[in-house]
Amino acid sequence: MLDVKGVAVVTGSSSGIGFETSLTLARNGFYTYATIRNIRKSASIKQMANKEALPLEVIQLDVNDDLSVKNAIGEIISGKGRIDILVNNAGYGLVGPIEDISLEELKAQFETNLFGVIRVTKQVLPIMRRQKEGGRIINVSSIGGIVGYPFSAAYCSTKFALEGLSESMSYEVEQFGIKVILIEPALVISDFHNNAKIVIKSDKAANSSPYTQTMNKMFEAYKQVVEEYKMPAEEVAKVILNATISANPDQRYLVGKYSEMMMEAKRTMSDTQSHNMMESQLLGSK
Numbered sequence: 001m002l003d004v005k006g007v008a009v010v011t012g013s014s015s016g017i018g019f020e021t022s023l024t025l026a027r028n029g030f031y032t033y034a035t036i037r038n039i040r041k042s043a044s045i046k047q048m049a050n051k052e053a054l055p056l057e058v059i060q061l062d063v064n065d066d067l068s069v070k071n072a073i074g075e076i077i078s079g080k081g082r083i084d085i086l087v088n089n090a091g092y093g094l095v096g097p098i099e100d101i102s103l104e105e106l107k108a109q110f111e112t113n114l115f116g117v118i119r120v121t122k123q124v125l126p127i128m129r130r131q132k133e134g135g136r137i138i139n140v141s142s143i144g145g146i147v148g149y150p151f152s153a154a155y156c157s158t159k160f161a162l163e164g165l166s167e168s169m170s171y172e173v174e175q176f177g178i179k180v181i182l183i184e185p186a187l188v189i190s191d192f193h194n195n196a197k198i199v200i201k202s203d204k205a206a207n208s209s210p211y212t213q214t215m216n217k218m219f220e221a222y223k224q225v226v227e228e229y230k231m232p233a234e235e236v237a238k239v240i241l242n243a244t245i246s247a248n249p250d251q252r253y254l255v256g257k258y259s260e261m262m263m264e265a266k267r268t269m270s271d272t273q274s275h276n277m278m279e280s281q282l283l284g285s286k
């Protein structure tokens with residue numbers, strides 16, 4: 001077993017970025033709590049951790065559930081007495097025209113992607129605040145937290161909110177040695193696309209939604225962008241590790257060529273230019 005450098009907690013570790021991040025942190029000496037909402041999905045991470053004799057434990061944590069969060073953090077504190085790194089990773093995509101997405105669907109999206117982060121963070125903050133060494137809260141945002149995408153108003157608004165939350169709270173907690181860091185990946189190979197909820201309502205009279213044609217165009221164009229820029233979840237995990245161990249971490253980490261390209265466009269183009277670029281890239285117009 002490796003020397004333990006600190007205690008890390010990762011939400012949403014059943015697949016994708018959370019799965020790889022938990023393994024990467026454990027491989028690099030962090031005693032890692034890979035938290036999973038549905039404990040039946042824990043077999044494969046447990047198997048890998050056992051095979052490599054990693055300091056990794058799986059515990060149940062649903063970011064939407066107050067009691068589950070309280071119990072999980074309580075169990076960690078009873079076991080290790082501290083939390084040095086919190087990776088708020090759990091999340092999903094909600095895709096569709098905002099006109100067709102119900103308020104309940106939108107609230108559910110915010111419940112996981114934003115309030116879930118806040119729920120876990122509020123449980124962990126007093127623990128980190130009392131530690132002499134402080135800690136790091138690493139929030140997995142997205143390039144969709146910087147740039148708005150067509151038919152992703154629900155998802156992007158949660159990630160824009162996460163950016164605002166992280167930026168603002170960093171001022172409050174830095175006095176206690178706590179850093180709040182944003183990770184902004186894009187087009188990562190994971191279960192994200194399978195888990196995304198797609199909402200489009202059929203207009204019975206026309207037998208299709210007024211948005212169907214544009215949305216299908218977007219899906220087709222998006223497939224090509226994915227093919228060109230997709231990246232493995234391990235790459236995101238490496239960036240999270242870097243944010244975890246570097247002496248002076250950045251506030252934001254763009255991950256991958258696509259995120260860097262979109263950020264550069266945001267910085268250098270006018271709103272009209274970037275709007276037109278997005279339309280021509282994803283909707284085939286302009």
Ligand SMILES: NC(=O)c1ccc[n+]([C@@H]2O[C@H](COP(=O)([O-])OP(=O)(O)OC[C@H]3O[C@@H](n4cnc5c(N)ncnc54)[C@H](OP(=O)(O)O)[C@@H]3O)[C@@H](O)[C@H]2O)c1
Pocket residue numbers: 011012013014015016017018036037038041061062063064089090091092093112116140141142143184185186187188189190191192193195233
């Ligand atoms: N993939 C991308 O291209 C991409 C790009 C930018 C940002 N991101 C962000 O990266 C993060 C991880 O996504 P991913 O790509 O790794 O997708 P993923 O493979 O679908 O993983 C998402 C994880 O979140 C978990 N989760 C969902 N709701 C939860 C809840 N209420 N409580 C606890 N866990 C919950 C899922 O658990 P279940 O297995 O139980 O569903 C799963 O473990 C998300 O925040 C996503 O927005 C992804």
